[in-house]
Amino acid sequence: MALTEPRPFLTSLFEAAVMAADPYAAIRAHLPARPKGRTVVVGAGKAASQMAAAFERLWDGPIEGAVVARHGPIEKCERLKVLQSAHPVPDEAGLAASSALLDLVEGLTADDLVVALVSGGGSALLPAPPNGLTLEDEIVVNRALLASGVPISAMNVVRKHVSRIKGGRLALAAAPARVVSLVVSDVPGDNPAFVASGPTVPDLSSLDEAREIVSRYAMALPERVMAHLSGDAARAPNPDDRAFAGNEVHVIASASVSLEAAAARARESGIEAMILSDAVEGEARDIGRMHAALAREVALRGRPFARPVVLLSGGETTVTISKDYGKGGRNSEFLLSLALDIDGVPGIDALAADTDGIDGSEDNAGAFADGASVARMRATGVDPRAHLARHDAWSAFSASGDLFVPGPTGTNVNDFRAILVR
Secondary structure, rough: OOOOOHHHHHHHHHHHHHOOOOOOHHHHHHOOOOOOOOOEEEEEEOHHHHHHHHHHHOOOOOOOEEEEOOOEOOOOOOOOOEEEEEEOOOHHHHHHHHHHHHOOOOOOOOOEEEEEEOOOOOHHOOOOOOOOOOHHHHHHHHHHHHHHOOHHHHHHHHHHOOOOOOOOHHHHHHHOOEEEEEEEEOOOOHHHHHHHHHHOOOOOOOOHHHHHHHHOOOOOOOHHHHHHHHHHHHHOOOOOOOOHOOOEEEEOHHHHHHHHHHHHHHHHOOEEEEEEEEEEOOOHHHHHHHHHHHHHHHHHHHOOOOOOOEEEEEEEEEOOOOOOOOOOOOHHHHHHHHHOOOOOOOOEEEEEOOOOOOOOOOOOEEEEEOHHHHHHHHHHOHHHHHHHHHOOOHEEEEEEEOEEOOOOOOOOEEEEEEEEEO
8 A cells, every 4th residue: 555545554454453353253262162051141342232243153052141232233133132221321221231131140050151241331331330329320420430530440440349230240140150251352451350340350459449549539429429438338249259260251352452453454565563552541632742752753853663654552541521521532632632743744644543433422433633634623713722622622623524434343442543654
């Protein structure tokens, strides 16, 4: 592919990254053995229906169960139910879906197998407030976490202590059945206990840590929630609990694998690729400036990498919102910040997108940017710096015609960033 066609090139890298996280191929490599008893499938996440459909095609035996996907287009299943609920803010449908999954694993025996199909986004899709709390309480907690700027790992520490299903509680409810969790990771570091707040995977994070996170980020939570967090009932199961003995957890797709696939695709096109990290965290606009500084250094000084080169990174950035905010997600905010810092610099083209195909709540996965993006925005009357200040990157890129809209992909290994320096 010619270097004069940067956007098709960058799009091909995104497609390679998504293809590497294809649920069918990933599940096929990790199929568990058939049990003596029943096989019950449960799951949740942005890739839930695609994972369920793939498992149906691959499983040689009777199955039953349900998974929970976000509202919108889904992959149809023949033997498994696909329930739908809201993301990123939970709704009543999610409450009913959580109860349905808990009912499915009730009364199982040691001869039965539970297959948990888990992907990113499951935290919001599975609201299950503990006794004494309401769905509205969990919604307030979720909104407070999203607005706080807290890293995803810390979000999940709090979430799993305000739930009847997260933090391994779904697997605990399935005991003594064996639980095999197949996880598409969307979290930096690929800790499966943090994906969808680990409904079937407990971890060692403690109630004290959850309380400290709430305090450190000054989250305004309802009094009922604070009272719950102050009591022992909030404690999540410990991974050393004998109920989890014999369970298996497999991370079947991740940002690391997807970035390697994108790098291979770039090299096939004759462009060297450098993977900066698959676990980048931090404020999206700050990470954007850091990437921009590196790209400028390569473009203007030929260091630390020689041109042409594509810089790849993954992970999950955060956006700490203010009261006055517009449209957009963390990838478009990252890219608007980067666009401002490469303004007027030739030879830099970038794509930032969420691998699930949706960045925030709009219909775009992210956007493209280059050294002329800011000029294009200003030519339409848009002040990009003002839009960045009020978290309105979607509107800025919409005005310049730079949105990237591939549609839902059916998988989710989090942020994908590719910066081509020619």
